[in-house]
Amino acid sequence: MPGCDFTRRDMLRWTAFAAAAPVLGLADPSRAHAATGASGTGEIEPVNLELVTLTEDRAVITWYTGEAGTNDGLGRMVPAPADGEVWYGTDPARLKNVAGDISGKTPYHHVELTDLEPGRTYYYQARSAGKSAAPMQFTLISGNAVGTSRHGFGTPGGPFSFTTPQPPPGRYLFSVVLCNDLHMGETQAGLVGGQPQYIGITQTPGLPPYPEVMLESLVHDVKRFDPSYLLAAGDISAEAVPADLSRAGQLLDGFGTYREDYFLTRGNHDRAHAGDPYSSCRVGRWQGNDCFHDRYFPDDELTYFSTDLSGLHVIGLDTYDKPGGGGDAGGMSTEQFAWFRSDLADHKDQPTIVFGHHPLVVQKSAFPVKPSNSLDAAQAASVLEAYARTPGVFLHHAGHTHRNHHTISPTAPRVTLQEVAAAKEYPGGFSILRLHTEGFALNFYKSRSDHAREWSERSRQEMMGTWSQFAFGNNVTDRNTVAKADLSGLHRPKRHGST
Known part of the structure; x- marks a missing residue:
């Protein structure tokens, strides 16, 4: 759960905390x-x-x-x-x-x-x-x-x-979809290891798998905003099974063409795994077999990248470029971290978005905050210091926590650090980033097909019915933000087939 790795010890700590507060208006856990x-x-x-x-x-x-x-x-x-x-x-x-x-x-x-x-x-x-x-x-x-x-x-x-806020200043340019935590292949939401009394939530019998329901709705729902690009920040799959990675790609293809219209990064659930389901995939750099690498970064490609989209510099990080079982802090390899700092320096003044699975910092949580909720603390501090020297960076988009939360670090106050709630469960949706010449707006929307609204409300009951207090966003500004930024170097994207 929070960070996809909420352990038995965390639950015991949190249960003691929750018991000390009257949970008014929520489901009675005893029932x-x-x-x-x-x-x-x-x-x-x-x-x-x-x-x-x-x-x-x-x-x-x-x-x-x-x-x-x-x-x-x-x-x-x-x-x-x-x-x-x-x-x-x-x-x-x-x-x-x-x-x-x-x-x-x-x-x-x-x-x-x-x-x-x-x-x-x-x-x-x-x-x-x-x-x-x-x-x-x-x-x-x-x-x-x-x-x-x-x-x-x-x-x-x-x-x-x-x-209502004022609109972003300047002329409208284009929009980008931000999403994460698709967890394709997952069958139970809200599981807590070692604590059977905290039940996981399953789909209503007879309905399609909920990760597919939510992603299908997302791809359909975003079209009414006419976005130009989509960025999916990790945990594309539940456990990196090849069929699940491929199914996520098939559904995202409904938005557009991979690496032209939509882009994605690795999450801890997409790490290399060992076992028969993964045996046909390449040997992972750190462990097991890396099916995510095969599916989305074939041949000898790196699992991190940068690209320019209509003047916007986009950096996609692999925040689980390391050995591990997925339940520890995120991290970049020495090689990736050096490349990242060099890329920032090379595009110092260009409007830049960075996206990757693990947040840099996690604050103001209803649940216990632990190191595995975010990127390695030393790396995160170095990233923020690099942002302070890089005027062009204005947004860092992350998932992993499955919540909406907006943070401004005093180290790099020009940069909005935005955690976006999971696509696959309550509140179940995506954020639309609207770029103007002098600023931007970032707004969260729930996926709204009939089945998506049904599953979103059903999965609200995770964590003894308290999940909404963590995932929704404490305040309106945690899911809806307007900020100033010099984006005058961007231009409207060309439509497919235009000259």
Whole structure:
């Protein structure tokens, strides 16, 4: 889990921490294995309200409806289809605008508000079956899932409040999709080693494998933003099985052409493995057989790279270029690290994005933070010092933690360090990076196909129902950011087939 390597010792530490805090509004862990089919009240309860996306002119709001008094065996109410709408306006006493759900009656509500004005404060209520939706609450760490202020928290159902940001300065150029942690081939989410009482979440019988559901939805959903490129920052597979690596590539091909339109890097789950499933692959540099290298960097290619995309310099890091079993800190080989620093120096002033699986730093977590959550500490410090000497670097995109989190390091304050939540489980989505001549916006979106919304809400119940407090992002700014940067050297991409 956090860092894909949450151990029994970590769980014992975290359980003691969690027990000290009242987990209000969450599933009762003691009921997690209660028999289903218990008689409910018949009443529909709207819960888990979240303000997912906030841009200068739109907002995405989601929630869930269940039948009160029931338990589906995962510690949540049995899903109950209902109508869904959001009432909103600039006066909390006059919510005169209404936006409806993207589908008909459903337990998995997804409403998008459009044509908002930049820099305006809006108030809203989400309603199903005549009731106002209750917000997802933070009890293990401070946070706000439903707005940019605390307005409405003293009243059940709000209305809650948000203020739209200003757009990035300058002329719009193009957009890039950022995603990670596809985990193709995985069959259980939220497993915790050595602790059978903390159940993993499996797909509903009869539905397609959830990593495929989520990636198919992602590839389809991003098209409405007309992005030019896609960067996938590692853990493409669950355990680097050749068929799973290939299936991920097949689905990503729906976006475009590999190494022209989309690019990816290795995660710790994509490391070289030993055993019969891997025996046909090349011998790994550090251990086992390296099927990821064969599939995505064939022949004698290195597993790290840099490229220029419409004037944007992109550096893809292999942050598990080392021996190990995947549960330790990330790291780059001596050769890769030397190449990386040289590449930064050679493109010192060019607008640059760096992406790789392990974050440089991990802060403000509801779960214990340990060295394996990030890149080797000494290397991370050296990277930040290099960024301080490289004016062109403005964004470092990472996965691994499976959460949305935005960090600014005092060592390199010009660089946004962005952890993006996993594509394969709650909150289940991607970030859209919009590049303008004088700045950028980075906004997280949940994948929104019917099956994706269903799985995302089902997998919310990971970690005794507390997963949302870690993964969603403590505040709106952890998943929605606007920043200034000199990107005037970029240009609009040419369309395929243009001259």
